Amino acid sequence: MFGLIGHLTSLNHAQSVARDLGYPEYADQDLDFWCSAPPQIVDHIEVTSATGQKIEGKYVESCFLPEMLASRRIKAATRKILNAMAHAQKNGVDITALGGFSSIVFENFKLEQIKRVRNLELDFKKFTTGNTHTAYIICKQVEAGAPKHGIDLSAATVAVCGATGDIGSAVCRWLTARTGVKELLLVARNQERLSALQEELGFGQPTALEAALPQADIVVWVASMPKGVSVDLDSLKRPCLMIDGGYPKNLDTQFAHPDIHVIKGGIVEHSLDIDWHIMNIVNMDVPARQLFACFAESMLLEFEKWYTNFSWGRNQITLEKMDMIGAASRKHGFRPLLT
Structure with missing residues (x-):
């Protein structure tokens, strides 16, 4: 059972x-x-x-x-x-x-x-x-969601918010080894863990959230927080795919824009x-x-x-x-x- x-x-x-x-x-x-x-x-x-x-x-x-x-x-x-x-x-x-x-x-x-x-x-x-299953599903959502919304992964910049967590680090490993993304932005609060993850991957750039969002074609949210995150719609690229893997969901903004796409991550x-x-x-x-x-x-x-x-x-x-x-x-x- x-x-x-x-x-x-x-x-x-x-x-x-x-x-x-x-x-x-x-x-x-x-x-x-x-x-x-x-x-x-x-x-x-x-x-x-x-x-x-x-x-x-x-x-x-x-x-x-x-x-x-x-x-x-x-x-x-x-x-x-x-x-x-x-x-x-x-x-x-x-x-x-x-x-x-x-x-x-x-x-x-x-x-x-x-x-x-x-x-x-x-x-x-x-x-x-x-x-493990959550990380796998989020990675598959990235792989299937990107071309659906006109994003070429081989030319894409992906920001992973919560990169040093259990799910986030697994997503980063998969994106690095399996997808050939052009650039990976590693977003997390703990700088020591960020440096260790970057060294393990041999790829990716530690980046503050405010700097990462305007650069990212895809944003993967895997940091669960008691309160959601407000995102400035005008700061995002077009198109932009956002995969919200938190619970409760991190994004408290409803994106009323045809080129901003939000997937319920990890579902x-x-x-x-x-x-x-x-x-x-x-x-x-x-x-x-x-x-x-x-x-x-x-x-x-x-x-x-x-x-x-x-x-x-x-x-x-x-x-x-x-x-x-x-x-x-x-x-x-x-x-x-x-x-």
């Missing part, structure tokens, strides 16, 4: 969907209440592969909210993720994906050092960040309807078929019976593992969203 650990995008979002999740008593509560709310299994899922194979899973709502980081409720945030992991393990889940901020909180606050939650010893082999569409309800509350256009690639990774691991932490640790994603999960993704009927 596979598991998904997720969270809602904001306190307002959480309050608005609490009744739909079956918890009306949560609907009018403030952030302090959500800081103390326990994880809950709120959905039971059945997925059918393109091969005909069927699997079952559970969705664990962690009750984590991004405002917990913005308001420095760090202990509450870390407790949320650990408790949700323990809840999934106690309920017999074989492999669980840490969605959205779950994996970021786990890695940034080194939660692997905390192996015991109450009376349960966490088995980290039962968890995956899902980042896949399944070839068959999935029997679940949870995607109805996260603004998917086709909730029965569309989902986050990180969630799909745990499904793929269940389909293939790869019960291991396939994606784990910072900057450990290899091209070989991206190829491996990509082949499984295609086999079982997932494809990158291109809108």
Whole structure:
């Protein structure tokens, strides 16, 4: 059985969907209440592969909210993720994906050092960040989206915002080795990590965000932040392809321009309807078929019976593992969203 650990995008979002999740008593509560709310299994899922194979899973709502980081409720945030992991393990889940901020909180606050939650010893082999599949899907969105919108990758400048993160560094490796892009702009806050990534790639130029945007034919956003990013429309090239791989989505600007194209990054569409309800509350256009690639990774691991932490640790994603999960993704009927 596979598991998904997720969270809602904001306190307002959480309050608005609490009744739909079956918890009306949560609907009018403030952030302090959500800081103390326990994880809950709120959905039971059945997925059918393109091969005909069927699997079952559970969705664990962690009750984590991004405002917990913005308001420095760090202990509450870390407790949320650990408790949700323990809840999934106690309920017999074989492999669980840490969605959205779950994996970021786990890695940034080194939660692997905390192996015991109450009376349960966490088995980290039962968890995956899902980042390998997310990175693979974003790269495929770049490869398919560029020519669709009149951009020649061999002549293109690509800016990766969040380049030193787990997903960002994997995207940079793929773009460098597999696509032949003309120029790669590496955007991140940590200069030491930027220098190390540039040295590893032997390619790419560390660049500030404000300088990168006017130069980029393609912008890949893979840095998740509690609040979105405002982008000056007039600063962008025409055409420009923007792939927003954050959750919540980083771009809070609606681009009403025919030459500015935004793709929901890291989203896949399944070839068959999935029997679940949870995607109805996260603004998917086709909730029965569309989902986050990180969630799909745990499904793929269940389909293939790869019960291991396939994606784990910072900057450990290899091209070989991206190829491996990509082949499984295609086999079982997932494809990158291109809108």
